[in-house]
Each structure stands twice: as C-alpha cells, then as structure tokens.
Amino acid sequence: MERVPAVRRRRLGEELRRLRDLAGLTSGEAATLAGWHQSKVSRIETGRSSVRAEDVTVLLDVYRVHDLAVRDLLGTLAGKGYQRGWWHDFRDVLPVEYRDFITLETGAARARSMENTVVPGLLQTPDYARALTADVMPQLDRRELDALVDVRLARQAVLRQDSPLELWAVLDEAVLRRGVGGREVMAAQLRKLEEAAELPQVRLQVLPFAAGGHMGVTNSFVIFSFPRIADLDVVVVDHLTGSLYVDRKEDITAYTAAFTRLHARALPREESAAMIAGIRDELSG
Incomplete structure (x- = not known):
C-alpha cells in the first residue's frame, strides 16, 4: 500500500x-x-x-x-491493507484494493456512483456478475470465478441491513445496452434495476446518449460518505489496472460538483425507470 x-x-x-x-x-x-x-x-x-x-x-x-x-x-x-470482515474467507482471491473498497463500502452511510460501463456491483444479478467477471478476467479458474461472484453478491447486503447504505447511482445509457451475458441475462438484469429503483434507499438515474459528451465518460467513480466521522468523504476512481483513492479536500469538492452536474443532466427517476423498462422490452421481444 x-x-x-x-x-x-x-x-x-x-x-x-x-x-x-x-x-x-x-x-x-x-x-x-x-x-x-x-x-x-x-x-x-x-x-x-x-x-x-x-x-x-x-x-x-x-x-x-x-x-x-x-x-x-x-x-x-491508516493504510491497512486488510481488514477482517465477512470477506476474510475470500482473502486468497481478493486483491488488496478490492478488500479496501469493500471495507469503505461496508462502513459508508451513502454512496454516490457514476457508472459509464457496467451495472454497479451492488445492483448486479448473479448471472450478470458471473458473465461480466468471466469476460473481464478470463484467466480465472472455476473456483476463483465462483468466489468473486459470491463476493459481489455478498456485498449487496449493505442495501438490506437495518441502516442500509443510501445508493445514488447515475448510469450512462451504455450500461443498459451493453450485452453482458446475452439478451436473457441483460433482460433479467434490467428487471433487477427496475426493482432496485423502487427501494427507498436507492436513487437511480440514466444519462442518455442524447445528453452528449460528459465528464463521466472518462472514468467511473464512487463517492463514499460515512456516519459518525464528519468531513471524511473518499472518492474511488476506476482505471485500467485498479482503483485510485482520492481524499484531498479540493478533489473531493471537484468530484462532488461533477456528480451534481451529472445527475442534473440525467433523466429524472421516473423517466429513467421508463427507459430501463423500454430497453428491457426490446430485449424480451
């Protein structure tokens, strides 16, 4: 680290x-x-x-x-590379950065996510998670693939706990149209997004292609905010070989402003749900 x-x-x-x-x-x-x-x-x-x-x-x-x-x-x-938690059983297949990410996600009160490529892990179906992981990491053997899918699904417990994580996700339209796993897998995944959008702790918006270019197309990112500890937001930015953790106050301010502009350009929740349903119907038809 x-x-x-x-x-x-x-x-x-x-x-x-x-x-x-x-x-x-x-x-x-x-x-x-x-x-x-x-x-x-x-x-x-x-x-x-x-x-x-x-x-x-x-x-x-x-x-x-x-x-x-x-x-x-x-x-x-403090830079600890490993925190004991439910993911302890998967430590042999989880990179240090992923373990850190799960720790932050587990301790956060709110996550604001901009996704331009894939469905956020917290909202993925098992079939989508498996197809995506297999495509992105073809070197994995069956045991490793199963373990990573199990981790992806276990993470979703933060949305169901007594004080659930508040998730606000802005998805580029490309996320909805990228055919991960084929038509049936994608149709089921879009149905899950429709169901998730109805949860009180989830706010889901779609940034359509018609919105043109935007700052979110360069990188997906998540802003974590925490309870009990004031002024401690952390931004996680995805890149080719891993994730970058950003915590300088001026950078936090910039990413927060970027997310504000992105969700302002995205479709309202109701229109977003309608777009998701429309694309699902296209796949199911």
Missing part, C-alpha cells in the same frame, strides 16, 4: 483525538496506557507523521472502541 496521504492522516488524527476526548483521557494518559511517549500521540493526532494500522488498533483498544465498522474504517485510513 502507498503512504497514507497527508489529508487523510490529518482526518484520521482528528477522529482519534475525538475518540480520546470521548474516553475522558488526556494525550499523556493515552500514551501511558499505550506504552508510548506523549509526543507519539501528539504526532498522530496532528497528522504530522504516518501512523501504522497497528498503532490505530492500540489506541482504539485504549479508548475502548469496539464498533467493528469504525475500527475497520480507521484501519483503512
């Missing part, structure tokens, strides 16, 4: 200081309980130096923070 960016270090430090205050400890007391010098706690809280995920774990133990979602999220922000 690359060195943790300075902005993320500062945000991580601010959150650790907040948790220390909630625990009723001074920085000196926290350092004593952790077996450190006070200056180490100070450097971590001000973001002046990098912090290891192991050090974050020590502090969270000292502060008696037991919420696994918070622990995993802060571990990710």
Whole structure:
C-alpha cells in the first residue's frame, strides 16, 4: 500500500483525538496506557507523521472502541491493507484494493456512483456478475470465478441491513445496452434495476446518449460518505489496472460538483425507470 496521504492522516488524527476526548483521557494518559511517549500521540493526532494500522488498533483498544465498522474504517485510513470482515474467507482471491473498497463500502452511510460501463456491483444479478467477471478476467479458474461472484453478491447486503447504505447511482445509457451475458441475462438484469429503483434507499438515474459528451465518460467513480466521522468523504476512481483513492479536500469538492452536474443532466427517476423498462422490452421481444 502507498503512504497514507497527508489529508487523510490529518482526518484520521482528528477522529482519534475525538475518540480520546470521548474516553475522558488526556494525550499523556493515552500514551501511558499505550506504552508510548506523549509526543507519539501528539504526532498522530496532528497528522504530522504516518501512523501504522497497528498503532490505530492500540489506541482504539485504549479508548475502548469496539464498533467493528469504525475500527475497520480507521484501519483503512491508516493504510491497512486488510481488514477482517465477512470477506476474510475470500482473502486468497481478493486483491488488496478490492478488500479496501469493500471495507469503505461496508462502513459508508451513502454512496454516490457514476457508472459509464457496467451495472454497479451492488445492483448486479448473479448471472450478470458471473458473465461480466468471466469476460473481464478470463484467466480465472472455476473456483476463483465462483468466489468473486459470491463476493459481489455478498456485498449487496449493505442495501438490506437495518441502516442500509443510501445508493445514488447515475448510469450512462451504455450500461443498459451493453450485452453482458446475452439478451436473457441483460433482460433479467434490467428487471433487477427496475426493482432496485423502487427501494427507498436507492436513487437511480440514466444519462442518455442524447445528453452528449460528459465528464463521466472518462472514468467511473464512487463517492463514499460515512456516519459518525464528519468531513471524511473518499472518492474511488476506476482505471485500467485498479482503483485510485482520492481524499484531498479540493478533489473531493471537484468530484462532488461533477456528480451534481451529472445527475442534473440525467433523466429524472421516473423517466429513467421508463427507459430501463423500454430497453428491457426490446430485449424480451
């Protein structure tokens, strides 16, 4: 993993200081309980130096923070390459970046997604997920393919939990017309999108070809926002060989503004649902 960016270090430090205050400890007391010098706690809280995920774990133990979602999220922000969760059983087939993505997705309160190529993983059917994964990664053997499809489907639990993830997805029309898996697979996938669009926690819009060129055609991206931790949005940008994690405040602002412009150009929810249904009818006819 690359060195943790300075902005993320500062945000991580601010959150650790907040948790220390909630625990009723001074920085000196926290350092004593952790077996450190006070200056180490100070450097971590001000973001002046990098912090290891192991050090974050020590502090969270000292502060008696037991919420696994918070622990995993802060571990990710510290540059931790692996956070234990339900995906632990799939660690042999999941790249580090994908594990980090799942951790962020699991801990997020809201995700704003611009997709210009494929259906978002949280809304894919099993057949679509299998066909897509097999096409994109033909080198996989059957066991690896099955595991990655299982992971894709397991991720969707965030939309069904007690406090579900709020998903706002803008889909380029190309997503709906790309024939992943053939006509029957795509027809079923579009039906699932219609059903998902009716969920209160999902907002789905289509950006039609008629809208012309737009900033979303260059890269798909997701903006994650988190509960309990203010000012901690993270953008994940897809590219050819992986994902780029963006957390500089000015970049977050730019991507947020881009998403605002994209959803303003997209069809309203009702018209989007009608377009999805129309394309599905074409495939089923």
